[in-house]
Amino acid sequence: NAGVTQTPxxxxxxxxxxMTLQCAQxxxxxxMYWYRQDPGMGLRLIYYSxxxxxxxKGEVPNGYNVSRLNKREFSLRLESAAxxxxxxYFCASSPTSGRINEQFFGPGTRLTVL
Amino acid sequence: QKEVxxxxxxxxxPEGAIASLNCTYSDRGSQSFFxxxxxxxxxxxxxxxxxxxxxxxxxxxxxxxxxxxQYVSLLIRDSQPSDSATYLCAVHRVEYGNKLxxxxxxxxxxxx
Numbered sequence: 001n002a003g004v005t006q007t008p009x010x011x012x013x014x015x016x017x018x019m020t021l022q023c024a025q026x027x028x029x030x031x032m033y034w035y036r037q038d039p040g041m042g043l044r045l046i047y048y049s050x051x052x053x054x055x056x057k058g059e060v061p062n063g064y065n066v067s068r069l070n071k072r073e074f075s076l077r078l079e080s081a082a083x084x085x086x087x088x089y090f091c092a093s094s095p096t097s098g099r100i101n102e103q104f105f106g107p108g109t110r111l112t113v114l
Numbered sequence: 115q116k117e118v119x120x121x122x123x124x125x126x127x128p129e130g131a132i133a134s135l136n137c138t139y140s141d142r143g144s145q146s147f148f149x150x151x152x153x154x155x156x157x158x159x160x161x162x163x164x165x166x167x168x169x170x171x172x173x174x175x176x177x178x179x180x181x182x183x184q185y186v187s188l189l190i191r192d193s194q195p196s197d198s199a200t201y202l203c204a205v206h207r208v209e210y211g212n213k214l215x216x217x218x219x220x221x222x223x224x225x226x
Contacts, residue, residue, distance in 0.1 A: 031212040040122065042202065042218035043158070050212050058213070090157055094212060101146065101206045103214060105157040 001026050004106035006091050012112045013081045021076040021109050023091030031094045032074035033058075033103065034066060036087040043090065049074055081113045117141060118217035120203055129226045133190040137203030137217055140184070147179060147186045148214065150202040158202055162188070193224045 004025045013019060025032065030051045035043040035058075045058030047066040055066050063085060065077045074093075078085060088110050092103040119138050127133045137147075146165040150158035164170045164177040164186065176189040186205075190197055200219040 033212075035216075040218055042118075043204075043216040045213060048211075048213060056211075101212050101214060102148070102160055102163060105159070108157050 003027065004091055004093055004104055006089075006106040006109050008109060009107065010110050012114065013078075014114050015082060017081050018077070018079050019081065020078075021089055021091075021111075022073070023075065023106060024073045025091075025093040025104070025106075026072065027093060027095070027104065028071070029093035029095045029104075030071070031096070031101075032068065033092040033094075034064070034074070034076045035090045035092065036060065036085075037090060037108075038087050046076065046089075081111075083113045085111065086113045087111060116217075117215045118203055118205055120201075120217035120220045122218060123221040124223050125220055126223045126225060127193050129193060129195060129224055131193050131224075133193045133197065133222055133224070135188040135190075135201050135203075135220050135222065136185060137187065138185045139203075139205045139215075141205070141207060141215075142181075142184060144184075144205040144207050146206045147177070148204040148206070149175075149177060149186075149188045150204060150216075152200045152202060152219065154199070161201075190222075193222075195224050195226050198222055198224050 033048040034046040049068040052071045091106040094103045149161045152158045178187045202219045203217040204214040
């Protein structure tokens with residue numbers, strides 16, 4: 001099993017450009033998440049999908065959109081990139097809701113917006 | 115007040131010593147607690163979770179939970195240079211759905 005995969009690994013954008021970050025998991029997990037990680041800020045939740053067909057905003061959703069394409073795939077779109085969106089983006093998945101919500105992380109995408 | 119607070123460190127310990135990492139949380143209804151390790155440039159990986167008061171041991175790692183005082187800690191015995199990483203604390207409450215709330219992490223440096 002590959003676990004959680006993300007593409008691309010690195011990306012440089014100019015202000016105003018758009019792009020989509022891709023995430024896929026092969027663990028048959030119901031829930032998927034997008035986080036951003038900035039120095040000293042920890043992981044902040046952007047959007048999540050509790051199950052196929054549903055998406056919800058997290059702590060920092062402004063400037064992002066998501067699509068839960070199917071159970072395996074969850075994409076994050078930046079419509080008009082801004083320098084404040086320079087960050088490391090992690091996708092994660094977890095098997096179910098309930099008491100123990102162990103999340104598994106992808107390798108991350110390092111995004112720079114100039 | 116942040117929901118989950120950790121001392122950013124760095125916490126420096128000599129090889130073979132016990133490293134003690136602490137985390138406090140503000141939501142008294144939090145139900146389960148997770149410790150993730152993150153090496154520089156890598157993604158977080160789960161070390162342990164705990165949801166009952168007391169200690170939970172797994173090899174060199176022990177998680178301790180005190181819900182009355184709203185803190186959770188991670189002890190690493192016989193610390194090795196390979197334990198040098200950032201340790202993230204995360205909390206979960208079923209009423210909040212599947213979301214975890216993460217602390218900013220503590221940098222641990224184990225010196226040989």
